[in-house]
Amino acid sequence: MRYFFTSESVTEGHPDKICDQVSDAILDAIYKDDIHGRVACESLVTRGVIYVAGEITTNCYVDIPQVVRDVIREIGYDDPQTGFTYDSCGVITAIQEQSPDIALGVDTGGAGDQGLMFGYACRQTKELMPLPIMLAHKLVRRLAQVRREKVLDCLSHLRPDGKSQVTIEYENNQPKRVETVVIGAHHSPFVKTEDLRREIKRLVIDEIIPSQMMDKNTKIFINATGRFEVGGPVADTGVTGRKIMVDTYGGWARNGGGCFSGKDPTKVDRSASYMARYIAKNIVASGIADECEVQLAYCIGIADPVGIMVNTFGTAKVDEEKLSEAVRAIFPLTPKGIINCLNLLRPIYKKTACYGHFGREEEDFSWEKTDKVGELKRFFKL
Numbered sequence: 001m002r003y004f005f006t007s008e009s010v011t012e013g014h015p016d017k018i019c020d021q022v023s024d025a026i027l028d029a030i031y032k033d034d035i036h037g038r039v040a041c042e043s044l045v046t047r048g049v050i051y052v053a054g055e056i057t058t059n060c061y062v063d064i065p066q067v068v069r070d071v072i073r074e075i076g077y078d079d080p081q082t083g084f085t086y087d088s089c090g091v092i093t094a095i096q097e098q099s100p101d102i103a104l105g106v107d108t109g110g111a112g113d114q115g116l117m118f119g120y121a122c123r124q125t126k127e128l129m130p131l132p133i134m135l136a137h138k139l140v141r142r143l144a145q146v147r148r149e150k151v152l153d154c155l156s157h158l159r160p161d162g163k164s165q166v167t168i169e170y171e172n173n174q175p176k177r178v179e180t181v182v183i184g185a186h187h188s189p190f191v192k193t194e195d196l197r198r199e200i201k202r203l204v205i206d207e208i209i210p211s212q213m214m215d216k217n218t219k220i221f222i223n224a225t226g227r228f229e230v231g232g233p234v235a236d237t238g239v240t241g242r243k244i245m246v247d248t249y250g251g252w253a254r255n256g257g258g259c260f261s262g263k264d265p266t267k268v269d270r271s272a273s274y275m276a277r278y279i280a281k282n283i284v285a286s287g288i289a290d291e292c293e294v295q296l297a298y299c300i301g302i303a304d305p306v307g308i309m310v311n312t313f314g315t316a317k318v319d320e321e322k323l324s325e326a327v328r329a330i331f332p333l334t335p336k337g338i339i340n341c342l343n344l345l346r347p348i349y350k351k352t353a354c355y356g357h358f359g360r361e362e363e364d365f366s367w368e369k370t371d372k373v374g375e376l377k378r379f380f381k382l
Contacts, residue, residue: 007250013160015238023262119276120253133250161231
């Protein structure tokens with residue numbers, strides 16, 4: 001069986017990702033002084049202004065406008081020629097406390113909302129992630145790197161906005177080759193399109209895409225319209241939580257629908273999605289299965305999940321019916337248990353808000369650890 005699958009990613013300067021980072025930076029700022037703060041923070045950015053709204057309950061003070069401006073500056077919107085800068089944009093806030101009705105359930109250790117969350121892992125990459133989304137993330141991270149480091153004069157004209165897209169050809173469910181690579185790179189008007197295309201191909205695509213996966217039929221599109229001078233919030237309105245496929249598995253695995261950014265870990269949209277990935281990754285890393293999808297479902301105010309599903313797509317090397325039993329025995333699944341297990345009451349969230357929440361083998365991404373492999377093997381006497 002032969003088919004093609006495509007995933008995309010975006011840079012930190014994309015308007016939606018600006019909002020994700022702002023929302024998570026506010027969460028981090030609160031967690032630096034109040035780990036018991038409750039945060040549900042949404043942002044919207046458009047030409048010349050960013051709005052911050054939501055429900056926040058905390059005993060500390062956070063200068064939200066300053067947090068917002070710091071994020072925008074760090075991203076790289078510091079040139080008036082882009083039409084949007086950290087020091088000139090307006091910042092409007094509309095914050096209220098968390099609903100006391102929600103707090104009734106959360107204060108007792110229950111879930112902060114109802115919902116269903118998915119986690120996934122497979123053997124397509126060393127990170128145990130689908131290949132298309134991992135390549136897409138690596139391309140935009142590399143694009144941001146050459147922009148920041150001003151590797152060549154023509155690349156010094158790059159601006160913060162950008163996108164990538166990768167299409168992989170699969171044969172018998174195994175990735176065989178790269179069919180298409182798409183890069184959209186925001187740039188100033190002072191660079192020639194042909195120069196930009198040549199150097200992005202050389203210093204971004206060729207650095208990231210394995211040469212053995214490209215051939216004469218691989219199609220590459222860099223700034224396909226010929227120009228990407230108008231970008232960022234001047235070109236598009238951004239909103240927190242609008243890139244959930246970019247944040248997770250690139251569309252390869254199912255998604256519960258709730259976004260992560262701007263939510264403290266009492267919100268199971270975030271914490272249970274991290275736990276589901278942790279479970280799936282440990283199952284695959286243990287050799288119990290080559291592919292695994294985990295679903296957790298919760299009811300507001302109730303601590304234990306109301307549903308657990310483990311699907312290995314026929315790749316399990318153990319009795320698949322016992323996998324849910326193993327998950328319940330080994331992994332804490334209440335909101336409090338998840339928070340303690342993954343050490344989530346820390347100001348670690350802004351770094352998760354761009355380039356994906358999963359497949360990140362970096363410090364603080366505790367849900368990417370494979371430290372439950374031994375317990376899983378012992379459960380199944382492997």
